[in-house]
Amino acid sequence: MTPNAQTHQHPSLDDPRIMLDDQIGQFEAVPPYPPRTEREAEFYSLRDGEMFVNMGPQHPSTHGVLRVVLKINGEQVVDLDPVLGYLHRGVEKLCENSDYHHIISQVDPLEYVSSLFMEWAPVMAFEKLLDVEVPRRAEYIRVLTGELLRVSSHVLFQGFMALDLGGLTPILYSFIERDEIVETLAAITGQRMLFNYFRVGGVNGDLNHEFMSRLGDWMSRATKQVEANVGLLNENEIFVRRMRGVGVLDGDTALRMGASGPNLRASGVPFDVRRAHPYSVYPELEFDIPTRGAGRGGDSLDRYLLRQDEVRESLRIIDQCLHNMPDGPITARLPRLLRPRPGRAWAAVEAPRGLYGIYAISDGTDQPFRMKIHDPSFVNLQLVGLLMKNNLIADTMAVMSSLDPIMGGIDK
Amino acid sequence: MTTPNRAWGNLTLTGKVIIPLLFLLFVVGPILTYLLVTVVGPWLMDLFNSNLAIVRFVVAIGGVLLFSIPAAFIIIYMELKVIAFMNLRIGPDRVGPKGALHSLVAGLKVLTKEDFTPTGADSIVFTWAPVLVFLTAVMTFLVIPFGPGLVGQDLNIGLLYMFAVGGMSVVGLLLAGWSSYNKYSLLGGLRAAAQVVSYEIPLTLSVVGLILLAGTMSLNSIADAQAGWFTDWYVFRQPLGALIFFIAATAEANRTPFDMSEADSEIVAGFATEYSGMRFGFLFFAEYVNVFIISALLTTFFFGAWNAPIDINAVLAAFGLAPIAVALDPGSLGIGLPILIGVVPVVLTLVFAAPFFLARSSTPAWQALLLGFMLFNLVAIGALFLLAYIGWPWLAGLVWFFLKSFAFVFVFVWMRGTFPRVRVDQLMGFAWKWLLPASLLNLFVTAAAIIIVKS
Amino acid sequence: MDRSLRTRLEARFADRLTGPVRQRHDATEIRVRPADVVEVLRALHDDAELEFVVLADLCGVDTGTHMQVVYHLWSAKTPDWLRIIADGMPREDPRCPSLTGLWPGAEWMERETYDMFGIIFEGNRDLRRIYMPPDYTSFPLRKDFYLADDAARSPGGGVRHMEQTHVPAQATPRVVRRTVKA
């Protein structure tokens, strides 16, 4: 066949000749449409020596399907643009089309490592809509299981933090701790990950013997075990040197950026919903709000260490809950089909990652008219744009995992 | 239809394979053997004898290539298992006893995977870069003394050769990173280049003091110079040099905590991101061969190479005993040898079985005998090994060498199981601000000490 | 319920409020016009007696007849959450001033609200879609966005396709895919 022969076959994909320059350009991170906003136009224009790197959506350390477009100059991150939506399920729309009991299972997988908190705020909001008084025993059980889960979440965070900095081992120790906590919770909730345990007006099941024995077992050595595991990192010079002074965030900026939870408290602002706007039985319990980095601004190491302080406080709360646990019913008496009268309610809880709030509007039917989910990870992730600029690529890991985002909640 | 044809037709498939093989074996084989012995043989022997150095080189290369793969397999398995144990996991346990064949199967898997060249990659460079990386790693084996006389080539500039060839691997990594048409790969390749070039300097300087002490650059001579007690090892005369060498070698081999070039949480897999199939296998093997090489070098330079830590002859002399010298010639036993072979196993089996049989009357005789036989085998193997150890110094050297080397491999794996990785600027700062001055200080102190002692 | 907060708010923002201050459980609710939002929130943030420093939430609501933007604030000076409802935006062209000058962290929340409701926040310099793909044209949390199996609730006949016909003016910039050279 001569080179000029007319062929009507499609070129084979293996044929190297079909590789046009234009198609090579498709592998770039630049979106194939003109910029929509001022900021997008500014970000997607390169200066000399800069290039884009797509970090994600499939990347070993983005905690899910987050995509961050980094604009780098050598090893230095000049600017970045997080792209969300790869895990978007439309939970708010689903909630508007489910009745009040179904919603508990809809919101469960938002923050899948601390799913009890994801149930807590909606349940509280619906209780406000319905004007229901929750029995005290139910409140204590909620606090007890919630704080257990907070410990597990923070312990897991420490493992992932180390994993993102290249340490292979701490994550496994964290998972062993988490596994014990989760097995303990499974004894009363039946599930290991998405518990679906809280109900409007109470909880789904009472404390049982297996739960108590497992919990006692774990509590007897929890402090020692957790301390031993973090000893692998806290004293490690490599780890500390990588975290210190990276991603410094001062308190005022953190408040202006809407940050909450440990990220805010590590910047020296003692804002914790459990104390700032007490709910449940937290006013009766004794615990401190640890803060770090007041005045100088919190870096990644502060955010990391603060979570350890919180673990200690949570263990204190669990201890008090076990001592003060009252007797009584675990659910309020409610009809099976909930139909609150029209109204609006806002409820917020302190999830392990910060303020998690629900704004529910009822129109008198069995489904909420509107249910807004305010997820702490979503707001905290905004900080990466602020903290990562002019750091090294390696520091993006230290910063991003110190903010502890969970993509299930961010993408809703 | 002739008879042979029919007979051929009646054969099964196995028969159809075996019959021609038998023909080859009994007819062609002897003819070829005869020709080989009478015609080619003498010519070949002449050729070998006249080019002994080249033959030795080729054999050494072949041996080294053959050795590198199982060494990598063992280290991969060790890494999986040791890190798993430190993580409170079990690790691979499905293939072979305790998962021992896991890395072998993984190697086969790598062989059977699709060898993929990404669009836009420079396919020639992309293909040859892993080969270059692997070859540089393997070529270093050539001068390592595994035991007395067990060295591929005893170069008198072995140490220089070692660093020269080892430094070439960075070219391969850079090529691999550049040709992949991937930004992660490019970053990984550049990081590897910067890192290896920076650490090459303290690495080389750290052994200069040792060269001053030993007065030679031949690895074999360095090993010889450390014979005797373990106090003669250079680690006790060059502790700082040993530490610098250890750290720099870790960085040179891209091991945790200096594995910047393939930092999986930052730049996915660095220069290996786009590789798959056996090309990835080559990069992967080269990494583990490098681990063995730095362990072997540490052993050779600072930990007495193949020398045992205790000079057994000196100990014996201290107790007034003659040094052990085994010159066992089985031929001298004459007719005693077959009798010995026939009698000793039976007698020893019975001797070992007796305690079991006598201690518990409920033990059946056959079980006691089985236990006795197994014990006898253990003892016999131990005794044979002891004989070989005493009789063949190269075997003793090999055993000590591998024990020490794998101890260091364990240390590297242990470090990987414990440490996070350092940041790239901290890594470079450490090399230039700390290691380089320290190695210069080491060199200076060593030279001064030599002058003071000599004068 | 913090009665003093109510009197303070009524005294401070008497001319801005479009409705009575409502209180239920632990939330105090005021309604303002969208045009006054930034001014009111800035006063709430800066006033030494109020000091609402934490922006707990920003969300949009489609009431079916008009659009709202709802803010939740927290202050150490009162035990109540403060809810500010910017009410009465037309559904055809909902516009609201952006809060990013006061709380830069509102940027993503506004992007989310824009993505879900099509409310345009004037002054937000990065008002792109955040969850939905860039070439998506409708706004999923609006009440005229139908779900597949929602037949019993929809006023019209049959199943609608999910994309809505009505799009507010300039709400979504047209996305042009770059053509690949043949």
Next chain:
Amino acid sequence: MSFIPGIGLVRGMGLTLRRFFQPKATIRWPEEKADVAPKFRGRLQLLYDEYGTLKCETCFQCAQACPIECIDMGGMDTKGRFHVHWGPPETYGERREESALRRSGRPVADPAYARFETVDLAAVDEILEAHDYDPRDLLAILEETQAAYGYLPVAALKHISRITGAWYATIYGAATSYRHLRFEPPEVEAAAPAGEGQRSVEAGYRSALDAALGYASGHPN
């Protein structure tokens, strides 16, 4: 962090070495099975009674409770007609294709949805208001609904369920147990060729039963 550089690293290595010799946490599945909590409710399984027949009574409660509407109930009603009354009769493949079509922006005319076409619910609302939304007047409500529409549209039944709070299963059960209530317009039901086969099968069973019991001809009814 202590003042001796590297001491933290050494202590970390000591910790991992100690862990090296500790018992391992791995559960070797499938040789060993992990314990499942007694309250575990992750299993979805239809139960059979001792005669091997399904215990499922087609009560619709699971379908009604399923948050993502993945459970479809299909079955024979008491009049021998095939009805699917919660969720359209569809397979997952069909659902996917159909939703892809829908996303393409073209209106979809799917016969599967014909049964679920919406009706003007004002009449139902009036009837419900007249009965004070009381589910105890269910029969009267249904009869009046049938009078208003000529038959019982599914949308109307769902609306009644939603407003009165009665389970859909209850309403459906009531609607199917009375012979004068019907789910299709009368003309459709009269024409219904699909029902014929079912009826003849039923008639065959009945005649066989009659013969066995010794009735002369046909059922007493």
